[in-house]
Amino acid sequence: MTQAQLVFDPLSADFARDPYAVYSAMRQLETPYYYEDVDSWMLTKMADVEAVASDRTMVRSLDDQLSDGARKAGQRKINWHDMPHHERFVQTNLLESEGATHHRLRTLVFREFTRAMIARQREAIQTFVDAKLDRLSDLRDFDFIEDFAAHVPGHIIGRLLGVPDEHCPQLRIWSESVVRFFDVGRGQDDKALAEQATKEFYLFLADLVTERRKSPQEDLLTQLMIHHDAGRLSEDELIATAMLILMAGHGSTIDVLGSGMHALLKFPDQHRKLRNDPNQITTAVQEMFRYEAPLPYFHRFATRDCVIGGQSFRAGTRFGLLYGAANRDPDQFENPDKFDITRTPNRHIAFGKGAHLCLGNHLAALDMDVIFSTLNRRFAKIELAAGEPDYKRGLSVRGPKSLRISVTPA
């Protein structure tokens, strides 16, 4: 197949059903696939994706190397202009920064997200999951995502950061509105929604910071406020960091809870294996991240001429890092399309690699560990209740829109 023969339409129903067939065809091309819509070279092989993600000369943004005029022109090209709040708090944050600024911001919050610190949350997650399932105990059939999974990550991240529980449903709405605008094919309506959501989110967080100043708590927001008062980060950086943490792990964890549950239902032998040996949960969860990476696409810019996937590129080239595709690369994984809960080693890249490696990976894994362990203890049987689920359309997110299951208590 040649580049011209390959059909790549990330907004299509076919792609949502099975992006991996397209990724596989891309991987077999002689050189990376050029995706004109976003002026990017799409990388699908693990070796190429890893090489770019771990290369410090590959950056998420070229803004600090550009004149003001060139930066504004670049913003217009991707329709990220005229969005004052989005520009302040979403386009400028820990994830979008590099070098010394990135290091400073990441160091301020890193300690809270180490495996040991996150392990302290286990009991709180368990208590919340048990209470949520208690409330569903009369139902034999429910939407795993809307009725259950969607409530957990926001509550846990909110708790860590210091957002009162009653605001968690709103956090999800804001997060999803902002994340949708990262995807390809974004329209003017998505743009208005993303700007409005960012503004409301900002005002909400600014109020919360004011409250913390009056009465400090044992939470991350209070710590960020202390760092701010000590001159270690600006007011905008404080808000943008809190917003990023609340957003980055929200929809992604909900999506992989949905696709992870779907995988267990599609591969009943694997589900049985996990039930028979609950200690396999750690490798099972990592396999869920590999099998359906919920954030399958990020990008980098080259800051110098380079050779990637056997082809030379000039400085300024934009690469698409298809983490979801790399996770199915047969050169990296045996039987990559098989969902294998005991897969070891499992060097997947669902959380990225290098300087921007996901800060919340231990938290996401702990949420999943507690949830799937608890479901298998409480239910003797879990089955699909309404046929195969539809997956969301787009390139940047991956997960089922809904997932109706029927359950038989243990």
Ligand code: HEM
């Ligand atoms: C299944 C859930 C998650 C997935 C798949 C995921 C994936 C990722 C990926 C791939 C990146 C790197 C982006 C790049 O390479 O450009 C990233 C960065 C990040 N993630 Fe996650 N994430 C998840 C959950 C979380 C959670 C729960 C949090 C926080 C509570 C979080 C916070 C962050 C932050 C702050 C960054 C930016 C790190 C930096 O730039 O240094 N993520 N995530």
